[in-house]
Amino acid sequence: MFNMNPLNLADAQMQLWIMLLVSGILGFIIGYISRQRTIRELEGELASTERAVDDCLKIPAAVVAAADNETLVLNRIRARANEINFARIGVASAANADDLKVIVGVGPFLEKKLHAIGIYTFRQIANFTQEDIDKVNDIIEFFPGRIERDNWVGQAAELAVKK
Template identity: 50%
Template sequence: EEAAAAAEKEAKAKKPASTKEAKKQEELERVKERAKQIDFKVIGQASSTELKEEVKKGATTLEVANAADFEEQGSASIQDGKGTTRISWTGKDGNALTGVTGVTRVFAASATLRAQDDLQVIKGIGPFIEEKLNALGITTYRQIANMTAKLEDEVNEAIEFFPGRVKRDQWVAQAKILLGEDAKLDEKALKQAEELERIAQKAEKIDFATLGVASASEKDDLKAIKGIGPFIEEKLNALGIFTFEQVSKMTPEIEEEVNVAIEFFPGRVKRDEWAKQAKTMHEDKA
């Protein structure tokens, strides 16, 4: 019986993970389809070329079809039918990138090499947001630095991000600074971005096997719950909690986990009866 119970518990733990991964892939596909709505004439396309010959695991030199548009040093992704690997290089010799690191497997000739900066250096961009931007076709600091106010809004909507976050987190200014250009930053806004990134990293501590998995496209207005303001809602979203149904399923233990994760005043989630309020709101939606 103990073995059966353990197996059931393990199966329950695995199911949300696969569901979460499925929702993630669906979200990335939706984002990818919106690329045609983005004005790449303004932000530019990331430099790309093809490998000229097969590359072995651990290779330190890459022969490419055309290295002219690539910087003397930088980072990029190599992509083929099996997936993507990020590499970096420290020099160029004609159409060869030298001082290469990061080649973790064999890539055949004709695999695509595309310039790709580490967008997670920009405060407010976490791993999944970077994946969404890449799916949209945005992979470099230069593309982000070229965004107009209109494009900030369009990208924000395309990646299903919290309204106004791209602008508020000052992605454009941060990207310009990373490129060595002059730009001013609002430090208070940056601290908020850092806080949300920190909270997003705590998602693995939350029992989503009980809460269930949701995505931004299913988002409810959690601010309707008394005790949840705009920034607390953003924190919950950063954690992966988007719906009344998820909040309604919080057990006392999960209430405490969430309270700690969003760095809220001790006991507030339980005291404000978020789960009870959310249950009523979820039932009203049905």
């Protein structure tokens, strides 16, 4: 019959070398693209890990006892006392402080927080505007809307008149 051996063709070896070269180039291109994608993914993970490490470094690593925790909170609050407009609500001192725990919703620790930012009297609380309420709520790290729900301003106004 006839003999159809492709290796007997004159340019068969040249075709084999060309196919080998093309497959090698395609393999290199596919590997290069795959490696670049892997590099981008790893760089993204590295960036997020670096941000997480930076966030961890910003947090103080000191372990504090429960009693010291109260002091830390009060110091953090005291540092923000200058954000309150005392020209509008009035200035008071510990010497003429009222018992703020009489107001429904104010407990002993909350009273300490209020004292830490310079709020000592019923009159000061009675002079709160909505802006003051929002600012004090944020500074003393209290539940949002709680000052309005417990009507601190109304209670303080009544207590200031009775005093």
